[in-house]
Amino acid sequence: MQRRRSLVALVALAALGTGHVAMAAMPHTTILAATMQSLTGATIDPAQAMPATTPAAATPGATPAATIADDSIDGIVLDRGAPDAPEPAAIADTPAVRSRDVECMAKVIVHEAGNQPYRGQMAVAQVIRARIRAGFADTACAVVKQPGQFFDVDAYQPARTGRRWNTAVEIATDTLQGEGDEVVPGALFFHSAGASMPTRTRVAQIADHTFYR
Numbered sequence: 001m002q003r004r005r006s007l008v009a010l011v012a013l014a015a016l017g018t019g020h021v022a023m024a025a026m027p028h029t030t031i032l033a034a035t036m037q038s039l040t041g042a043t044i045d046p047a048q049a050m051p052a053t054t055p056a057a058a059t060p061g062a063t064p065a066a067t068i069a070d071d072s073i074d075g076i077v078l079d080r081g082a083p084d085a086p087e088p089a090a091i092a093d094t095p096a097v098r099s100r101d102v103e104c105m106a107k108v109i110v111h112e113a114g115n116q117p118y119r120g121q122m123a124v125a126q127v128i129r130a131r132i133r134a135g136f137a138d139t140a141c142a143v144v145k146q147p148g149q150f151f152d153v154d155a156y157q158p159a160r161t162g163r164r165w166n167t168a169v170e171i172a173t174d175t176l177q178g179e180g181d182e183v184v185p186g187a188l189f190f191h192s193a194g195a196s197m198p199t200r201t202r203v204a205q206i207a208d209h210t211f212y213r
Contacts, residue, residue: 101140105172125175187211
């Protein structure tokens with residue numbers, strides 16, 4: 001009997017040796033079933049050749065792997081760091097606008113209205129443009145440097161790496177190119193809302209500033 005089993009084993013191994021190419025493409029449970037059938041002579045169901053396994057996530061008491069969804073794990077929001085600060089807006093000369101005038105106007109916008117809503121910043125820029133059109137001076141820089149009108153623009157150096165500066169440059173560029181809605185038509189002056197200019201015609205109040213012509 002021992003000799004017969006050894007012979008069966010040798011025959012099975014020989015069969016495996018001649019058929020390894022075809023069997024390599026078969027599932028490992030099918031290969032195992034075929035080998036066991038050759039050795040024992042019994043018919044083996046491939047599904048029973050290997051014990052069934054239960055996925056780890058379905059095992060009672062198992063801890064599921066952490067998953068990240070909507071930047072949170074188990075309701076804890078992940079800190080992915082603050083976004084990079086916006087790069088400073090580039091100021092370039094164009095046929096219609098000098099970079100120096102954009103810079104002068106942007107400084108006034110930041111200084112006088114950096115804490116105001118977008119329309120309030122536009123209004124300050126449009127006062128400078130209206131003064132150019134009214135003949136106060138030929139350029140934005142010349143307007144804002146007139147004695148007793150604004151402040152020392154050359155000495156004022158605001159931070160140029162944040163959103164406030166970039167917004168001011170955008171508004172100044174559009175305003176000097178004649179773009180943007182007229183939010184304070186014809187206004188040549190502005191004051192804080194608590195002050196008044198009785199000799200001037202009030203045009204509008206936007207946030208903390210009142211505009212006059």
